[in-house]
Amino acid sequence: MKQVWIINQYITSPDIEGDGYRHYYVAKELAEKGYDTTLITSSFSHAPYRHTKIKGLYKLVNKDVRTLVLKGNKYGKSQGLGRIISWIVFVIQLMCLPLISRNKIPRPDIIVLSSLPLLPILNVILFKALFYRKVKIVFEIRDLWPLSAIELGNYSKRNAFIGFLSYLEKKAYQNADFIISVIPRADIHIKEVLTHEKFKFRWITNGFKIPSSSRKLELSDVCDTSINTNDFNIGYAGTLVVANPLDTIIQVVGNHENKQINLFILGGGPEKERIVKLGKDYPNIHVLDRIPKKYVQSFLSQMDLLFMGKGTKNTTIYKFGTSQLKTFDYFFAKKPIIQALNSSENPVTYSNSGYVVEPENDVELKEKIDYFIGMGKDGRNSYGNRGYEYLIANCTYKIIGERFAEVFDELMT
Template sequence: MNIWCISKYASPAKYAKSPARLFHFCQEWQKLGHEVHLFTSDSNHLAHFPETAQVYEKEYIEGVWVHWFKTKKYSKTASIARILSWFDFERRLFGFKHQQLNPPDVVLVSSLSIFSILYGYYLKKKYGGILVFEVRDIWPLTMTEEGGISKYHPLTLLIGAIEKFGYRVADLIVGTMPKLDEHVRTIIKKRHFNFHCAPLGFHPENYVESSVKKNIFVGQFPENKIIVGYAGSMGITNALEPYIEAIYQLQHNNRFHFVLVGGGDLRTQFEGRLKGCENVTFLPRIEQEQVKDLLACCDVLYLSTKNSKVWEYGQSMNKVVEYMLAAKPIIASYTGYPSMINEAECGYFVKPEEDESSSEAIIRVLCEVAEMPKSEQKMMGERGKQWIYQYRTYALLAQQYLEKIKSIQR
C-alpha cells in the first residue's frame, strides 16, 4: 500500500530528541514493505528543524519519506500564535503539489492540528482509498476541561464542528486512549463505526543498557531511604498540590526522600512551600534521554492528573510507559478509566477513602509500599516492565494498526 501520514507535530528522529510516535509507525510500515510518506511541519516546540529558504522540503530519513513544510513559528504552547501555526500548516498542505507522488491507498490524519482532517477528506474524495482520523488529544474537550475555555467560545465551536466532521467522514477512527469510541458516540450519535486503539509505545533498542555510559544521578540522593521520584511538568493540569502537601507532612519521616525533576508554572510555588524540608530534592529539567537514568535511581514513582472528563476515556501518557519501563512500583493519583498499571499489576491508583484527604491517601499508599519486602517491590516493578515489552513495542502496535486498516479494505 501507499500510505500518506499527515500530522503537524510528527517530527522525525533527525530533528527531534524524542521522535514522534507516528514517525515510529511510519518506519515499521516501511519495513513491512509499504510506501510511506510523512507530511509534517518545521514549527514544533519539541523539535528543531534547520532554517531554509524553501517552503517545502523532502528528505529520506531512516527509511521514511518526510515532507516537512515551513510554517509560522510560536514560542508558547498555549497561545494564539500556535493556533495560527495550525492554519499555516493547512495552507501549506493545500499548496503542496501532491500529484508528483503515487496516489495514496490510505490517508492517515493525526491530530494536532485537528484541521488537517479537511485536507485528508479532500484527498479521499480525489483519490478514494481509506481515510483514518487519529485522535491523540480530545479537542475541544481538552480546551474546555483543562484549559478553562468556554464551550461557547468561537474557537471551541469551530474545533467542535471540525471534530464532528472528522468522525463522520473517516473510514476508521483511531484513539491513543482505549475508550475514545465512547466519546465519539456522544458526538456523532452513531452506535456502529470502525474504531481502533493504537496506544503509545516504545522501541526496545532505545532501552538497551550501555556498559560505557555513566548514570550521572547515581549517588545524588540519600542512601537507606525510599526514593520517590516524579519526572515531568509542574503545572495546573499535573495536579501536584496533594503530593506537595504529602511531602510537607512527611518531612520528619526518615523513611522517604522525594525527588522532583522538571519545570512548569507552579514549580517556584512548590519550592516555596517545601522550603526548609530536608526530605525533598528539586532538580532542573533534564534531557529526554536522561529520564530513564533518573528513574533507575528511584524506588517508587509518582504521577498525577487533574480530575477531568478527558480521563473518562483513558489515559495516553508517555510518562506511564517510561515509568513502567523503569520497573518500579507506581503510585498514580488518577480518577479516570484505569489501564496499563492495573492490567500489569505494577502499582496503585490513589483515590481518597471516606474522611481522607488526597494527601493523606498518598501517604497511606506510600507507607503500604514501604512495608512491602524489597523483593515484592521489585516483582511489582518488573511486572510493569514485562507487560510493556509484551504489549507496547512499536513493531507490534504498527502491525495491529495495519491489520485493522486491511480489515476495512476487505
C-alpha cells in the same frame, strides 16, 4: 508498496533532530508490513520540544523515514495565541502537498490524521474530494478536543472557537473510514458525539521503543544533583503542564514525618517555574532540569517508587482512560507506580503494577506511599516486574506497528 501519509503537527524523530516518537517508530514497523510511510509535520513543536531550522516553505528529509517538514511559526506558551496561529499556518502549508512532485512524496492510499490539532481534517476532506478520491482516511485521537480545552482550559461550551472545534471533531469522525485512539474507551465519547455506533474503532495504545543498547548511562554526566539511594526516593519524569499536576504529591512528601523520603521531579514545561516555587520550602523536594531522553532510564532506575498525575478530582475527561507516554518508561524501569487519576481505564490498572488514587486526595496518596515504603524492596520489585511484563506483551512498537497494519489491511481489502 501501499503509500501512507501520517499528518501531525507535532511529530518528532531522530531524522529531524528530535527524540524518537510514536509515528516515527510506527512508520519503521509498517515498512516491514508492506506500507511505505511519509510523515508530515511542522518545523516547530512545543511538546515534545523541537525546532527544525529550514529554508523556504518546506524541507524533505529522506533518511530512515521520509519526513516532510513544513515551515511553521515558533511560539512560547502552549495556551497562547501563537499556538492557534500555528494551527492556521500548518493548514495553509498543507495545501501545497498535492503540488509536490510524486517523486518526492508518493500519492497516498491511506491518510492518517493524528490529533491534535483538528483543523487539518479540512485539508484531508478536500484532498479526497479533489485529488485522491480512493484514499482511505484514518483519524487518530491522541487528545479529546475540544473536551480537553473545556475541562482543563476552563473554556465555555458556548465559546465560538470551542463550537468550531466541536464541528471539526464531528467532521473527523464522520469522514473517517477508521478511527484509532490511544485512549482505551474513546469509542464511548465518539458514540456520544455521533449519536450512533456505526463507526470502526480500535484502541492502539501509546508505545515504547526498547533501547538498542543495554549499556547504562551515568546520570551524573547530565545532572549535578546527587541521589542518595539509602533514602526512599519517589520520582516523576515528564513534561510539566497543567494536565499533569504535582501539587498534592509535593505537599504530601514535603510534609511527611519521615525526612528520608525525597521527591525528584525531572522535566521542563510551562508549569516549571510554578513547580519550583511550590517546592522551594521543602528540602526533600528536588526539581531537576530536563535531560536527554536516553538518560531518563538512569534517573528512574535510582527511584524506589514512581508517580504520575492526570487531571484534578473534578476532571471527568479521563473517564475514557489514559495512555501517558511516561507510563511505559516507568514500566521499563521495573518500578511500582502510583497514578492520580479519576479512571480505572489505564495501563497501571491493567498491569497491576501499582495503584490509582483519587487526584488531590492527600490522605489516600500518603497511605499508598507508606504502603510501598513498608513492604520492602522485594515486594516493590513484584509490582515493577508486572508492569515490565505488560509492556513487553502489549506496548512495544513492533506490536503497535502490527495493529496499525491490521487496520490498514482491513481498509485495503
